[in-house]
Amino acid sequence: MLKPDTALPDQIEAVEQQPATSGAQTGHPTTDAPRAGAVSARDQRPSSKLERWFLNWFLTACGDPAIRVLLWDGATVTPARQPPVGDVVIREPATLWRLLLDSDAAFGDAFSDGTLEIRGVVVDVFAEIWRAIRNAPVGGLLGKVLSAIRRRRSHSITSSRRTIHQHYDIGNEFYRLWLDDRMQYTCAYYGQPGMTLEQAQLAKLDHVCRKLQLQPGQTVLEAGCGWGGLALHMADRYGVSVRAFNLSHEQIEFARQNAAARGLSRQIEFVEDDYRNASGKYDAFVSIGMLEHVGLENFTELGRVIDRALTPAGRGLIHSIGRNAPQPLDPWTEKRIFPGAYPPSLKQMMDIFEPFRFSVLDVENLRLHYARTLEQWLERFEGSSSKVREMFDERFVRMWRMYLAGSVATFRIGGLQLFQVLFTRGSNNDIPWTREHLYPVPR
Amino acid sequence: MLKPDTALPDQIEAVEQQPATSGAQTGHPTTDAPRAGAVSARDQRPSSKLERWFLNWFLTACGDPAIRVLLWDGATVTPARQPPVGDVVIREPATLWRLLLDSDAAFGDAFSDGTLEIRGVVVDVFAEIWRAIRNAPVGGLLGKVLSAIRRRRSHSITSSRRTIHQHYDIGNEFYRLWLDDRMQYTCAYYGQPGMTLEQAQLAKLDHVCRKLQLQPGQTVLEAGCGWGGLALHMADRYGVSVRAFNLSHEQIEFARQNAAARGLSRQIEFVEDDYRNASGKYDAFVSIGMLEHVGLENFTELGRVIDRALTPAGRGLIHSIGRNAPQPLDPWTEKRIFPGAYPPSLKQMMDIFEPFRFSVLDVENLRLHYARTLEQWLERFEGSSSKVREMFDERFVRMWRMYLAGSVATFRIGGLQLFQVLFTRGSNNDIPWTREHLYPVPR
Numbered sequence: 004m005l006k007p008d009t010a011l012p013d014q015i016e017a018v019e020q021q022p023a024t025s026g027a028q029t030g031h032p033t034t035d036a037p038r039a040g041a042v043s044a045r046d047q048r049p050s051s052k053l054e055r056w057f058l059n060w061f062l063t064a065c066g067d068p069a070i071r072v073l074l075w076d077g078a079t080v081t082p083a084r085q086p087p088v089g090d091v092v093i094r095e096p097a098t099l100w101r102l103l104l105d106s107d108a109a110f111g112d113a114f115s116d117g118t119l120e121i122r123g124v125v126v127d128v129f130a131e132i133w134r135a136i137r138n139a140p141v142g143g144l145l146g147k148v149l150s151a152i153r154r155r156r157s158h159s160i161t162s163s164r165r166t167i168h169q170h171y172d173i174g175n176e177f178y179r180l181w182l183d184d185r186m187q188y189t190c191a192y193y194g195q196p197g198m199t200l201e202q203a204q205l206a207k208l209d210h211v212c213r214k215l216q217l218q219p220g221q222t223v224l225e226a227g228c229g230w231g232g233l234a235l236h237m238a239d240r241y242g243v244s245v246r247a248f249n250l251s252h253e254q255i256e257f258a259r260q261n262a263a264a265r266g267l268s269r270q271i272e273f274v275e276d277d278y279r280n281a282s283g284k285y286d287a288f289v290s291i292g293m294l295e296h297v298g299l300e301n302f303t304e305l306g307r308v309i310d311r312a313l314t315p316a317g318r319g320l321i322h323s324i325g326r327n328a329p330q331p332l333d334p335w336t337e338k339r340i341f342p343g344a345y346p347p348s349l350k351q352m353m354d355i356f357e358p359f360r361f362s363v364l365d366v367e368n369l370r371l372h373y374a375r376t377l378e379q380w381l382e383r384f385e386g387s388s389s390k391v392r393e394m395f396d397e398r399f400v401r402m403w404r405m406y407l408a409g410s411v412a413t414f415r416i417g418g419l420q421l422f423q424v425l426f427t428r429g430s431n432n433d434i435p436w437t438r439e440h441l442y443p444v445p446r
Numbered sequence: 447m448l449k450p451d452t453a454l455p456d457q458i459e460a461v462e463q464q465p466a467t468s469g470a471q472t473g474h475p476t477t478d479a480p481r482a483g484a485v486s487a488r489d490q491r492p493s494s495k496l497e498r499w500f501l502n503w504f505l506t507a508c509g510d511p512a513i514r515v516l517l518w519d520g521a522t523v524t525p526a527r528q529p530p531v532g533d534v535v536i537r538e539p540a541t542l543w544r545l546l547l548d549s550d551a552a553f554g555d556a557f558s559d560g561t562l563e564i565r566g567v568v569v570d571v572f573a574e575i576w577r578a579i580r581n582a583p584v585g586g587l588l589g590k591v592l593s594a595i596r597r598r599r600s601h602s603i604t605s606s607r608r609t610i611h612q613h614y615d616i617g618n619e620f621y622r623l624w625l626d627d628r629m630q631y632t633c634a635y636y637g638q639p640g641m642t643l644e645q646a647q648l649a650k651l652d653h654v655c656r657k658l659q660l661q662p663g664q665t666v667l668e669a670g671c672g673w674g675g676l677a678l679h680m681a682d683r684y685g686v687s688v689r690a691f692n693l694s695h696e697q698i699e700f701a702r703q704n705a706a707a708r709g710l711s712r713q714i715e716f717v718e719d720d721y722r723n724a725s726g727k728y729d730a731f732v733s734i735g736m737l738e739h740v741g742l743e744n745f746t747e748l749g750r751v752i753d754r755a756l757t758p759a760g761r762g763l764i765h766s767i768g769r770n771a772p773q774p775l776d777p778w779t780e781k782r783i784f785p786g787a788y789p790p791s792l793k794q795m796m797d798i799f800e801p802f803r804f805s806v807l808d809v810e811n812l813r814l815h816y817a818r819t820l821e822q823w824l825e826r827f828e829g830s831s832s833k834v835r836e837m838f839d840e841r842f843v844r845m846w847r848m849y850l851a852g853s854v855a856t857f858r859i860g861g862l863q864l865f866q867v868l869f870t871r872g873s874n875n876d877i878p879w880t881r882e883h884l885y886p887v888p889r
Contacts, residue, residue: 134873194880327872328800349806350796357771362860363792366809371879417805417872429770429860436814437637439885 048096050074057103066139068132073122074099088131089123111335111409115402126412133416175230175257180390181383186230186257189292189322190373190421200379203372208236211289213441214365214425215318217241221286224248224312226278226305227293231258231271238262238270245271246285248278278308285312287319294323294352295344302347302354310359316433318425319361324373325349325420340406346419356426364434365425373421374414381407491539493517500546509582511575516565517542531574532566554778554852558845569855576859618673618700623833624826629673629700632735632765633816633864643822646815651679654732656884657808657868658761660684664729667691667755669721669748670736674701674714681705681713688714689728691721721751728755730762737766737795738787745790745797753802759876761868762804767816768792768863783849789862799869807877808868816864817857824850 058072058080069084073092081087093099098118101109113119121128175186182188183204191203192210211233217223219242228234228247231254237243249255255275262268274281278293288309297305309319324346331337332344349366356363384391384407392400413419427434501515501523512527516535524530536542541561544552556562564571618629625631626647634646635653654676660666662685671677671690674697680686692698698718705711717724721736731752740748752762767789774780775787792809799806827834827850834843856862870877 194882196879327803327805348796348800350793350800353791353793353796357791357793360770362770362811362813362863363809364811366806367881368805368807370805371875371877415875417875420805432814432858432860434814436639437885438810438881439637442880442882442885444887 049076050078050096050099054096054099055080058099061103064139065132066135066137068135070128070131087123089121089125089128091128091132092120092122094118094120107334108338111339111402111405114405115339115398117401125408126415129409129412130416133412133418174394175253177391177394178230180387181380185232185236187232188229190324190369191376191379192369193372193375200376200383203376203379204232205236208233209240210441211291211320211322211423212237212241214423215287215289215320216435216440217243217287219243222246222284223287223289224281224283224285226281226288226290226308227296228254228258228273229292230254231261231273233289233291234258234271234273235261235265235267238267239265243270243287246274246281246283247271248274248276248281250275250277279304281308281312283312284314284317286314286317288312288317289320289322291322292324294321295346296341298343299345299347299351299354302351303358306355306359306361309355309361313428315428316431318364318427320423320425321352321355322421322423323347323352325352325422327417327420336406336409339402349422352422352424356424360429361426362429362431363424363426365423365438367423369421369423370414370417370419373419374411377407377411377414381411492519493521493539493542497539497542498523501542504546507582508575509578509580511578513571513574530566532564532568532571534571535563535565537561537563550777551781554782554845554848557848558782558841560844569851569858572852572855573859576855576861617837618696620834620837621673623830624823628675628679630675631672633767633812634819634822635812636815636818643819643826646819646822647675648679651676652683653884654734654763654765654866655680655684657866658730658732658763659878659883660686660730662686665689665727666730666732667724667726667728669724669731669733669751670739671697671701671716672735673697674704674716676732676734677701677714677716678704678708678710681710682708686713686730689717689724689726690714691717691719691724693718693720722747724751724755726755727757727760729757729760731755731760732763732765734765735767737764738789739784741786742788742790742794742797745794746801749798749802749804752798752804756871758871759874761807761870763866763868764795764798765864765866766790766795768795768865770860770863779849779852782845792865795865795867799867803872804869805872805874806867806869808866808881810866812864812866813857813860813862816862817854820850820854820857824854 054074055078058074062068062070062072062080062082067083069082069087071082071087071090072080073090074080075094075096093102093113095118098109098113101113102119110119114121178186178188183191183200185201185204185208187204187207190207191198191200192207193203194206194210195202198206215223217237221243223234223237223243223245225234225237225245225247228249231247234245234247235258238245247258249258252275255273258271258273259268262271262273278290294305313319326346326348329348329351332341332346337344353363355361381404384403388400388404391403410419414421497517498521501517505511505513505515505523505525510526512525512530514525514530514533515523516533517523518537518539536545536556538561541552541556544556545562553562557564621629621631626634626643628644628647628651630647630650633650634641634643635650636646637649637653638645641649658666660680664686666677666680666686666688668677668680668688668690671692674690677688677690678701681688690701692701695718698716701714701716702711705714705716721733737748756762769789769791772791772794775784775789780787796806798804824847827846831843831847834846853862857864
């Protein structure tokens with residue numbers, strides 16, 4: 004089936020609006036004979052009856068989305084429900100067969116190499132397919148079988164290093180093209196409507212620091228510090244000392260240089276190592292956007308690290324992409340973008356806290372904020388796409404477009420969540436009575 | 447071991463401050479010979495060497511709390527750590543043996559019938575015992591074994607009716623003596639310091655209604671409505687129509703009379719039935735203080751009822767006593783106060799939401815608020831204790847004192863939590879961007 008977890012950007016990838024012209028109002032999809040010239044084909048072989056039959060069966064199994072499918076020879080499968088939201092264009096037989104046999108990963112690859120295109124408002128096209136699959140009993144069953152046979156990846160310290168290199172060491176210059184000036188590669192917080200990406204990322208940092216109730220002179224352990232933006236902000240604005248762990252060499256170097264340039268080197272120690280090797284006691288623990296890479300089987304170990312590290316009145320905050328119910332990451336993103344990544348459900352996250360009787364004080368779901376963050380990243384990415392093409396190649400540009408745009412759609416549609424979980428020791432009574440301090444009155 | 451989940455009120459039950467006079471600074475407890483007249487004894491038989499040996503062993507197994515134990519004949523077990531926080535007085539051999547053999551339930555019963563007394567600041571005494579047990583490896587192991595052999599109660603609709611009668615149908619007049627004027631028998635919300643019970647219960651109702659974002663004309667399903675205070679408030683102040691379920695005949699009658707008196711009978715339907723029999727579609731689902739009585743094995747069924755009842759953009763809120771990690775309710779409270787009750791952990795609560803892919807938007811832990819609520823209930827209860835004694839008897843007064851004061855201590859010490867979980871359908875995008883609307887600026 005088509006990937007339920009990705010989508011294509013509407014403005015950018017809307018190749019052309021080409022309304023469907025035939026098809027019944029209700030019932031099953033109908034197939035029209037090939038029409039020469041309807042599609043710019045790479046392979047002139049006509050589609051076979053078998054191929055069209057399989058495609059029909061496949062669309063039915065996907066819950067009959069209101070999507071028209073065009074094949075390389077102009078053959079058209081018109082959906083039962085009219086009008087169609089848009090078109091999926093399959094430009095060669097091999098792509099069709101890959102979609103039929105390994106739809107989850109094949110969709111993203113075909114989009115990346117240009118053998119699959121979308122016509123119409125692409126996020127709408129994708130949302131239509133996604134909702135149809137979600138509501139199709141067969142699709143749901145297929146999904147369960149697929150999930151069951153996917154094996155979990157092991158997250159030994161060595162394999163974590165490899166994973167982190169694959170994504171985060173692409174090069175700071177690349178990320179600088181489309182992230183905000185603090186290089187925050189996690190969900191921003193749009194506390195006020197109309198915030199820019201820079202404003203929303205700053206608001207996120209303050210939202211986290213307010214939740215942690217940081218006081219000058221306190222110590223903070225940060226697991227997975229990215230380019231160090233939060234560590235620098237905590238040290239600079241909240242007067243705390245930070246020990247920040249990260250496996251990415253490029254990110255740590257960047258963070259150290261920034262700390263030195265801002266005279267904060269004595270307040271922040273950036274450690275190029277696994278968070279599991281952290282020692283010492285801290286007033287706060289914070290981890291923004293790392294849990295997705297930790298792996299379920301290491302959640303209790305993460306809890307143990309935090310339990311070892313926190314002072315009796317210490318507070319902790321974990322900010323992570325999550326799910327409403329357990330489900331593996333879509334295979335394409337897992338294969339091409341984040342090997343080994345897994346967004347947990349809240350129930351799964353509790354394996355960090357419950358074995359150590361941590362008291363969860365506050366959970367906030369920022370799903371819509373991540374959709375907005377990704378929209379702003381995508382907009383900047385597209386604005387710099389010619390530079391990205393020079394740095395890498397066209398396939399890389401399309402792959403990242405697929406990933407960013409697909410993520411926008413997934414957060415919009417409720418396929419992924421963003422949880423901020425605030426916690427403390429079960430015995431700690433030094434906790435705020437309300438959350439009003441998170442919402443200071445604007446002056 | 448002594449019950450870890452209850453305590454005795456400090457002002458009320460502090461019989462007399464009687465500092466301990468002997469005992470080593472470190473090491474094991476020491477036992478002094480009986481001294482005539484030290485304790486007002488009901489049984490003049492001297493304590494045996496075996497009894498004193500068992501008591502010593504028992505205190506060691508409980509982690510050696512800094513508590514002095516006095517027996518009926520004046521024999522004293524002085525703790526190793528000095529000075530002791532207070533005394534536990536055991537007034538007859540049968541009580542000692544019951545404590546040694548079935549400590550969990552026997553403690554509350556012995557306190558209720560007056561054969562066990564506390565001398566000193568009683569909440570401090572209890573907290574000391576509780577912390578010692580929590581930190582004792584043997585106590586922890588004993589606790590686990592005890593938990594394992596306790597069987598779960600079944601919550602068929604019939605048994606639910608029995609349970610509800612046992613507690614809630616004691617009589618509205620009794621509850622009226624110490625609850626607020628809206629008869630809220632759940633955790634209040636102290637949004638501002640120094641709030642009275644009435645103010646804090648009103649603030650709780652508004653906090654819940656703001657979380658649910660109720661709009662005039664909307665419909666609400668309430669499961670477990672108590673005396674109808676929330677339903678009346680929602681209908682009156684937020685202009686919604688409410689269908690409210692409760693199994694307690696006395697409560698439903700009270701609620702109906704109140705609705706009629708305030709001209710709200712057409713806006714609220716109070717149904718004397720199980721929430722599982724609810725039909726229809728609603729813009730909001732709310733349940734305050736019912737989940738504790740639902741039973742783990744019915745959580746998914748509760749989720750199904752909500753899934754059946756909510757409109758596509760519907761919101762739900764569940765307010766429940768909970769735990770940091772799974773643990774049965776203490777046996778005395780379960781036996782004498784709330785048969786079949788079970789406060790779930792957050793992980794366990796997720797069995798309501800995850801099977802239906804509900805999206806958890808917000809979790810708030812109001813533990814300290816419940817400690818404060820219980821303090822205010824206890825204060826009013828003690829102020830009316832002579833009336834309660836007339837209505838029932840002395841044992842009933844002591845039993846409710848044990849329950850209320852024990853609950854204060856348990857919430858204070860972090861043994862119980864209060865979770866408010868706000869959720870909606872996974873596909874609903876009509877959700878607020880921030881939680882700022884929960885914290886209106888005071889005029």
